[in-house]
Amino acid sequence: MSWEVVIGLEVHVQLATRSKIFSGSATTFGAEPNTQASLIDLGMPGVLPVLNAGAVEKAIKFGLGIEAEIAPRSVFARKNYFYPDLPKGYQISQFELPIVGMGHLEITLEDGSSKRIGITRAHLEEDAGKSLHEDYHGMSGIDLNRAGTPLLEIVSEPDMRSAKEAVAYAKAIHSLIRYLDISDGDMSKGNMRCDCNVSLRPQGETEFGTRREIKNVNSFRNVEKAINAEIEWQMDELESGRAIEQATVLYDPVKDKTFAMRTKEEANDYRYFPDPDLLPLEVTEQTVDRVRASLPELPAQKIERFQAELELSDYDARVLAADRVLADYFETVVAVSGAKPKLCANWVSVELLGALNKNDLEIDASPVTAEQLGGLLKRIADNTISGKIAKQIFEELWNHGGSADQIIESQGLKQETDTSAIEAIVDEVIASSPDQVAQYQAADDKKRKKLIGYFVGQTMKASKGKANPQMVNEILAKKLG
Amino acid sequence: MHNQTLKALSEALANGQVSSEELTRHYLERIAQHDPQLNSFITVTQEQAMTQARAADQHRAAGKATPLTGIPIAHKDIFCTQGVKTSCASRMLDNFIAPYDATVVAQLAAAGVVTLGKTNMDEFAMGSSNETSFYGPVNNPWDTDYVPGGSSGGSAAAVAARLAPAATGTDTGGSIRQPASLCGITGLKPTYGRVSRWGMIAFASSLDQAGPMTQTAEDAALLLNAMAGFDHRDSTSTDIEVPDFTADLNRPLDGLRIGLPKEFFDQGLDAEVGAVVQAAIAQYEKLGATLVDIELPNTHLSIPAYYVVAPAEASSNLSRYDGVRFGYRCADPMDLEDLYKRSRGEGFGDEVKRRILIGTYALSAGYYDAYYLKAQKARRLIKNDFDAAFQQVDVIMGPTSPNAGFKLGEKAADPVSMYLSDIYTISVNMAGLPGISIPAGMSQGRPVGLQIIGNYFDEARLLNVAHRYQQETDWHAQLPAAFA
Structure with missing residues (x-):
């Protein structure tokens, strides 16, 4: 039987506020355990939560970014369960009335096409603390620094049909939250985490199959691997005639397998009810308008502009607009260099991203700044250097810093554009290659185009790469007759 | 000295007749002498009180006194007090030293009050008799076989026996007003959100709201100003805006419209208590008020909805x-589940566990x-009843409690009959309104309270209405003989 995969994602994003969602404690990552836990975060008797307006504003930004309705009135609810790192015995979240309603997001698939994914809702909630199980002599330690950190939980529709689509969606969320500057989305720090709901149904069936939820997947790679492992498991089960039981599972990246944490029957009854310590959250139209006015250009708008104004291809535009920092980098390169955007796009997406990938670096940690790269491309644009020399200088910039102009100056890499100097080199090459000259002169036009490459290469080599390639070509063509 | 009102003590302090140190020592001695018969305190903060009293005297000497500077009071043990045990009368918090002050405590301290100690109460404020306390029941100073009411039973008994000139309390379903009624003192539950x-x-x-428990309405106004x-x-x-609650105390009551809900005078009301309340209402007529018969038709929903x-x-x-x-924390937990089950099983008393179970179920x-949502709807109906009534009247009057109290142990085995003793107070919490109970007479040697309910944030009028009555009567000035 052929199966259709149905995937929905719940993405938790840590909002980059200075203080926690219901207390004044700092949210800095990596502090000593329990140094960022106030009376409120500890759930002391008698304490009360006060909502952080900054977290609300960030949630509104996200809602506007996915073209969703911002609820004029939303309600915080208590999700009750016992766990040592949940100090109050309940998590303050939003349940029936979330702040962000139905919206959507475009994702780009590998074949370059795009697909719209529905987003059911997004709501504000507080994070729990962390249980530490190592180094406590058989006991567990509790670190409540993270307790009360603001989260936005983004719930998608079950609109994805493959692990690759799920990854593309997760990446689109990641891109959007960074554009909106509401979170750094750093998955390695747990600042963005994905729960993946996966079910299978026979091709053509309209009812959904029973889903299992993979909890807390913490990288794009693992989103893909975990979903594929889960698909494989469910397919085996279904094809062996066994029914899928609703369950929460975890993904083990070492074994590349999912395993069940708890089944529906063991699931908690969270006993949600409106938190009586917090009034309903009211968001006025003026607030929404004010936040809307503060929104930056979003990925979709940027892609459009890159194509319309900078004449980039759809592909280049999507690659460069995928990340706000990358897009800003690219636009700085264009501005500084004055070079053609296409040239800049190639350099950023091929040379720069290639080097970053090889060294496992993010764009914000690039050793070559946009100003440095712009300075380099400026010298290609004004014919001071060739593309080949530029690559050499790029490597120099990457390893030792400095500016392209300094390197060109100190290493004497300025392109040779003096006709007589190039002619002298060409004459030498022709003189020392009689066989090749004879071959060339005997050949027809079509073959000559191939054969001339040898002379170009020899000339460039003799000029140490500095001769202007276009002039070399012209002079050779003339001299060889 | 101890049968003086807070207002009188304030004046005595102001004109130098007494120092806070003397006053505080006097009350500490009274607590030492009489509290063994009452058990109204969980913690007496003797040293801290004397330090605070001396500081208050210095403050006064420096010319920086407020009307409350140097006045000793007691706090219900539900308010966090920095560095002092805050138990909520539960074994669960028997070892809990609060690391911070409640706003009520901090504001009163800023106004210069001296804290004598922390008063006994029903465990986590769950109860109407003060019998659920981990520290044992409190006895009613008027008859030590009787309960003082609850949950602020310790505060009520302490003020009634003049072991403190005033105390703080909290009221979730009647926990200030009912013990005030049973102990013959004045107890105000402000509008939800006022404190x-x-x-x-x-x-x-x-539903929770803090308020003052005092001898008189005037004293309540003085404390509420700071709370x-x-x-x-x-x-x-x-x-x-917070008005000066003492400003309008003497306003004449001519033309005051008093609503009398028929549901507050039904067959559940003890006849003698009813007669006391009627007499008090007659007194108001003499003061120029007019009586209006009203209905609060959803009153019967208040107890079932409240208990959800x-x-x-x-x-x-x-x-x-x-x-x-x-x-x-239980001894030697085997694992996490064992830690939870035994810590909570051993740390909480029966009534607390009963309510946790009811609430979890609901x-x-x-x-x-079927339960929670429906109860919220009932709550809306109760509020609507009051809103409609306050279209016609300025205040609503009736009994605070359906009877003049009950004996220790009498209702302990029958939670539902205990719950019913809050029938007239609970609807006020459900609606979030202010209410006050003032002493209005006696039944078989025990005090009976009159309840006055006001519109939202109309505490000033409640205090005015209560004060005018207290100018004409002396029920509030009576002191149980054993504690004279």
């Missing part, structure tokens, strides 16, 4: 007592709509 809940250990967050006000740390506190909403909130509010970070999947 900050920060640092007040939560029972039912949407009330918006607090940015409590999102449910209301950002509304309050336990539901409590079941969640009390989840933090898990033996992990503070409070009681919020459970499949029952939420």
Whole structure:
């Protein structure tokens, strides 16, 4: 039987506020355990939560970014369960009335096409603390620094049909939250985490199959691997005639397998009810308008502009607009260099991203700044250097810093554009290659185009790469007759 | 000295007749002498009180006194007091030293009051008799075989026996007014949102409200002046101007429209209590008020709805007592589940456990709509009744409690009959309105309270109405003979 995969994602994003969602404690990552836990975060008797307006504003930004309705009135609810790192015995979240309603997001698939994914809702909630199980002599330690950190939980529709689509969606969320500057989305720090709901149904069936939820997947790679492992498991089960039981599972990246944490029957009854310590959250139209006015250009708008104004291809535009920092980098390169955007796009997406990938670096940690790269491309644009020399200088910039102009100056890499100097080199090459000259002169036009490459290469080599390639070509063509 | 009102003591302090140090020592001695018969205090902060008293005297000498500077009072043990045990009368918090002051405590301290100690109460404020305390019951000073009411039974008994000139209390379903009624003192529950809940250990967050327990309405006004006000740390506190509650105390009552809800005078009301209340109302007529018969047709919903909403909130509010970070932890837990089960099983008393179970049940999947949501709808109906009534009247009057109290142990085995003793007070919490109980007479040697209910944030009028009555009568000035 052929199966259709149905995937929905719940993405938790840590909002980059200075203080926690219901207390004044700092949210800095990596502090000593329990140094960022106030009376409120500890759930002391008698304490009360006060909502952080900054977290609300960030949630509104996200809602506007996915073209969703911002609820004029939303309600915080208590999700009750016992766990040592949940100090109050309940998590303050939003349940029936979330702040962000139905919206959507475009994702780009590998074949370059795009697909719209529905987003059911997004709501504000507080994070729990962390249980530490190592180094406590058989006991567990509790670190409540993270307790009360603001989260936005983004719930998608079950609109994805493959692990690759799920990854593309997760990446689109990641891109959007960074554009909106509401979170750094750093998955390695747990600042963005994905729960993946996966079910299978026979091709053509309209009812959904029973889903299992993979909890807390913490990288794009693992989103893909975990979903594929889960698909494989469910397919085996279904094809062996066994029914899928609703369950929460975890993904083990070492074994590349999912395993069940708890089944529906063991699931908690969270006993949600409106938190009586917090009034309903009211968001006025003026607030929404004010936040809307503060929104930056979003990925979709940027892609459009890159194509319309900078004449980039759809592909280049999507690659460069995928990340706000990358897009800003690219636009700085264009501005500084004055070079053609296409040239800049190639350099950023091929040379720069290639080097970053090889060294496992993010764009914000690039050793070559946009100003440095712009300075380099400026010298290609004004014919001071060739593309080949530029690559050499790029490597120099990457390893030792400095500016392209300094390197060109100190290493004497300025392109040779003096006709007589190039002619002298060409004459030498022709003189020392009689066989090749004879071959060339005997050949027809079509073959000559191939054969001339040898002379170009020899000339460039003799000029140490500095001769202007276009002039070399012209002079050779003339001299060889 | 001790049978003087807070107002009189304030004047005595102001004109130098007495120092705070003398006053404080006097009350500490009274506590030492008489509290063994009452058990109204859980903690007496003797040394701290004397230090505070001396500081208050210095403050006064420096010309920086407020009307409350140097006045000793007691705090219900539900308010967090920095560095002092704050137990909520529970074994669960028997070892809990609060690391911070409740807003009520901090504001009163800023006004110069001296804290004598922390008063006994029903465990986590759950009870109407003060019998659920881990520290044992409190006895009623008027008859030590009787309960003082609850949950603020310690505060009520302490003020009635003049072991403190005044005390703080909290009221979730009648916990200030009912013990005030049973002990013959004045107890005000302000409008929900008038007084900050920060640092007040939560029972039912949407109902809990702190208020003063005093000899007179005038004293209550003085204390409320320092207790009330918006607090940015409590999102449910209301950002509304706080008047000087003493300013209008003497306003004449001519033309005051008093609503008498027929539901408050039904067959559940003890005849003698009813007669006392009627006599008090007659006194108001003499003062120029007019009486209006009104109906609060949904009153009968208040107890069943309350016993869904309050336990539901409590079941969640009390989840933090898990033996992990503070409070009681069972000995030698085998694993996490054992830690939870035994810490909570051993740390909480029966009534608390009963309400946690009720609340957990009411919020459970499949029952939420039938219980919690329905109770919230009932709550809306109750509020609507009052809103309609206040279109016609300025205040509503009736009994505070259906009887003049009951004996220790009498209702302990019958929770429902205990719950019914709050029939006239609970609807006021459900609507979030202010209410006051003032002494209005006696029944078989025990005090009977008159309840006056006001419109939202109309505490000044309640205090005015209560004060005018207290100018004409002396029920509030009576002191149980054993504590004279």
